[in-house]
Amino acid sequence: MPTTLEKIAAKPGEYTCEIDTLGPCTIMSPVRHHEFVPEGERILSTESVALRDWLAGRLGHEPTFERAGPHEKIFHDPSWTRVAILTAGGLCPGLNNVIKGLVEILSFDYGVKTIFGIRFGYAGLSPRFGYQPIMLDPDTVDTIHEHGGTILGSSRGQQPTGEMVDTLVRMNINVLFCIGGDGSLRCAHDIAEECKRRNLMISVVGVPKTIDNDLQFVGPSFGFETAVAEATNVIRNAHVEAKGTFNGIGLVKLMGRDSGFITAYAAMANPVVNFCLIPEMDFELDGPNGLLAALDRRFASGKTHTVVVVAEGAGQHLIEGDAGRDASGNVLKKDIGEFLKASISRHFKERNVVSSVKYFDPSYMIRSVPARGTDAIRCYMLARNAVHAAMSGRTNCVVGSVGEWYTLVPIKLATIERQTVILESDLWRSVMDATGQEFYFAPGAEARPLMAP
Numbered sequence: 001m002p003t004t005l006e007k008i009a010a011k012p013g014e015y016t017c018e019i020d021t022l023g024p025c026t027i028m029s030p031v032r033h034h035e036f037v038p039e040g041e042r043i044l045s046t047e048s049v050a051l052r053d054w055l056a057g058r059l060g061h062e063p064t065f066e067r068a069g070p071h072e073k074i075f076h077d078p079s080w081t082r083v084a085i086l087t088a089g090g091l092c093p094g095l096n097n098v099i100k101g102l103v104e105i106l107s108f109d110y111g112v113k114t115i116f117g118i119r120f121g122y123a124g125l126s127p128r129f130g131y132q133p134i135m136l137d138p139d140t141v142d143t144i145h146e147h148g149g150t151i152l153g154s155s156r157g158q159q160p161t162g163e164m165v166d167t168l169v170r171m172n173i174n175v176l177f178c179i180g181g182d183g184s185l186r187c188a189h190d191i192a193e194e195c196k197r198r199n200l201m202i203s204v205v206g207v208p209k210t211i212d213n214d215l216q217f218v219g220p221s222f223g224f225e226t227a228v229a230e231a232t233n234v235i236r237n238a239h240v241e242a243k244g245t246f247n248g249i250g251l252v253k254l255m256g257r258d259s260g261f262i263t264a265y266a267a268m269a270n271p272v273v274n275f276c277l278i279p280e281m282d283f284e285l286d287g288p289n290g291l292l293a294a295l296d297r298r299f300a301s302g303k304t305h306t307v308v309v310v311a312e313g314a315g316q317h318l319i320e321g322d323a324g325r326d327a328s329g330n331v332l333k334k335d336i337g338e339f340l341k342a343s344i345s346r347h348f349k350e351r352n353v354v355s356s357v358k359y360f361d362p363s364y365m366i367r368s369v370p371a372r373g374t375d376a377i378r379c380y381m382l383a384r385n386a387v388h389a390a391m392s393g394r395t396n397c398v399v400g401s402v403g404e405w406y407t408l409v410p411i412k413l414a415t416i417e418r419q420t421v422i423l424e425s426d427l428w429r430s431v432m433d434a435t436g437q438e439f440y441f442a443p444g445a446e447a448r449p450l451m452a453p
Contacts, residue, residue, distance in 0.1 A: 015416065017045065019066050019408045020192070022201050022393040025073040029391075031109045037069035037388075043405045045217065065217070065407035068385035068399055070109070075393025076174055076203065078110040083175045083390075084168065085136065087150040088121035088184035092211040092223035093230075094371035094379040095150040098179050100141040101383025102207075107138050109384075110391055116171065121155035121180075122187055125164035133171075145376065148368040150179075158187040165194045168202060175203045175390045181210040182415045185398060189411040192396035203390040206398035206411055207382050211367055214259035214418040217409050218400030222382060223367075224262065225375040227255065230366040231266035235309060238360050239272040242305040247355040249295070249306045249344060253337030255363050256311030259420045263311040264431050271434040274298060274306045277336075279313035280421045283441070285343055292347045294440035299353075310336055312363070337361050381406060 029036070042064035046052050056062045085102055087095050099117070106112040118124035119131040134140075134152075144151050168176060168191075178188035185206045192204035208215045213224040231254050238250030254263045260278025267273040275294065277283055284290040291308075298306055312333050319334040341359045348355040371379055385399045385406045400409045421428055432438050 015413050016410060017063055017065050017413065019389075019394050019410060020196070020396045022075055022203060022395055025071060025075045025392055027074050027077055029070060029072055029074045030078060030111055031070045031388075034070050036072040037067050039071070041067040043067050043402050043407050045402060047403055065400070065402065065409055066394075068389060068406040068408050070388045071392040074110075074391045075201075076391050078112050078391070081106075081110070081112045081174055081391070082114045082116070082172050083112060083177070084116045084118050084125075084133070084171065084173045085152065085177045086118035086121055086124060086179070087152050087154045087209070088178065088180035088187070089154060089156060089209065090181075090211070091149050091154065091367045092209050093148060093226035093367065093369050094222040094375060095154075095179060095209065096141075096144040096147055097371050097376050097379035098207050098209075098222065098383045099136070099151065100145050101380040102177055102387060103136045103141045104138055105384045105387040109387070116173070117152045120153040121184070122157070122159045122164060123155045124152075125167045126159040127163075127167065145379075146370060148370045156183075158183070158190070161187075161190045161194050164191055165198065165200070168195075169200065174201060175205070177205055177207065177386060177390065179207045179209050181208070181212075182215060182418065184209070185215075185411050185415050189396060189415070192411070195395070203393060203395045205386045205390045205394065206414075207386050208398045208400065208414060211262070212256050212259045213261040214420065215398075215414050216416055216419050218398060218414055219402065220378070222375060222379045223371060224265075225373070225378075226369060226371050227262050227366050228265045228269055229372065230362070230369055231262060232270040234360050234362045234366075235266060235270045235273060235307065238358060239270075239305075239307050241358040242307055245356045246304055247299055247348070247353065248304070249308060249355060249357045250360070251337065251341055251344070251357055252307070252309045252360045253363070254309060254311055255367065257313040257333055258418050260311040260314065261419075261421060263309050263314075264421055264427060267309055267431050268434045272307055273309050273435050275308040275437045275440075276431050276435050277308070277310040277314045278421055279311055279316075280423055281314070283315065285315070285318050285340075289441055291340075291441075292344065294437070295344065295347075297440045299355075308340070310340060312336060315340070 045063040115136040116133040117136045123129045124131040188206045195202045208218045210221045211223045213221045238252045242248035242250035267276040315336045382399050397408045398414050
């Protein structure tokens with residue numbers, strides 16, 4: 001049973017699937033030609049019957065989330081609604097798509113006229129920085145989805161909660177959209193709690209943004225699919241470079257501080273990868289079962305090239321020192337890519353074995369591209385459901401999905417802990433099959449090298 005669910009089941013009173021609301025919805029919605037969500041409609045939190053029954057037995061009820069979508073009656077009067085939108089944390093494909101979606105649904109469906117774009121994340125809500133908001137309308141955001149990054153700018157780190165709420169009050173904001181990852185959403189949670197303490201009728205709704213796909217209960221994060229697609233292109237180039245020289249090694253470092261989803265999916269999407277290294281797995285560099293010995297075994301089997309893909313948070317125990325923390329309090333990762341490049345090169349040089357390491361670090365290139373295909377569609381759907389939630393007075397929540405259904409998830413639940421790759425899962429077994437790396441890592445691999453790709 002996944003650790004996160006065990007934690008929730010152990011404390012059934014601490015975590016809830018219920019969404020906070022500001023009060024009864026009494027205003028008829030201006031949304032036209034749309035099927036409204038029936039009040040009280042819920043979506044099962046899992047598609048697994050066995051897991052649903054296990055949770056129901058522990059919690060005393062079936063775990064469900066509120067279905068997202070437009071309501072026949074809303075809480076906020078669109079004529080008096082003043083909206084603020086901000087993006088926080090690192091860049092991710094699709095940020096501009098979400099901003100565009102928020103602005104267009106607010107404008108076209110609800111007729112909201114006053115929409116502020118808050119500059120440079122939560123710092124834009126602190127008067128100490130002097131960042132002036134910009135006004136957003138459908139014309140302003142018309143083509144921003146064609147560009148990567150965010151037109152609002154971003155920053156890391158939380159500002160004093162009371163100070164940010166004071167700014168919202170001064171600006172007469174009654175709807176705040178926060179687009180960000182776990183740290184940014186925890187900040188949004190603090191703002192919502194402070195608004196509740198002051199009895200302020202402000203809806204705080206998050207759009208979950210994490211390129212690492214490491215948030216709980218929200219389904220695939222926007223930007224993840226684009227990141228995997230971009231990563232597969234880099235892997236293809238690394239493969240070409242590796243094959244271009246005898247004992248060539250194409251080494252690619254991808255994003256993934258604590259969760260190896262991008263690396264794992266990219267290895268399956270372009271199965272020329274021979275070694276996939278993620279934060280969730282323990283691996284050693286030296287010794288008979290270490291990475292260097294595994295590389296030796298691959299070349300000894302007659303292979304003349306190797307592709308290694310490593311997530312940025314993998315193998316941190318191998319590197320001495322402390323990299324410190326960023327402005328959001330996240331532990332900075334030591335550079336596993338440069339470390340492996342130097343270690344592998346030194347290993348073969350010391351053994352007088354001809355080899356060549358070609359190193360690729362495309363992290364900033366990947367996260368700054370525009371969203372593509374169904375990823376861009378997901379951005380828009382998350383945005384529209386966030387608007388519907390906010391206008392109906394929902395607060396302290398994020399928009400997620402279960403299967404084809406969009407849902408509302410309490411921020412506290414979505415950020416309970418990072419979602420990680422389970423090494424006993426079918427996902428990781430698929431990576432093992434695609435790479436064949438266990439045959440090089442495992443004892444006795446010399447006897448069966450031809451089983452590996």
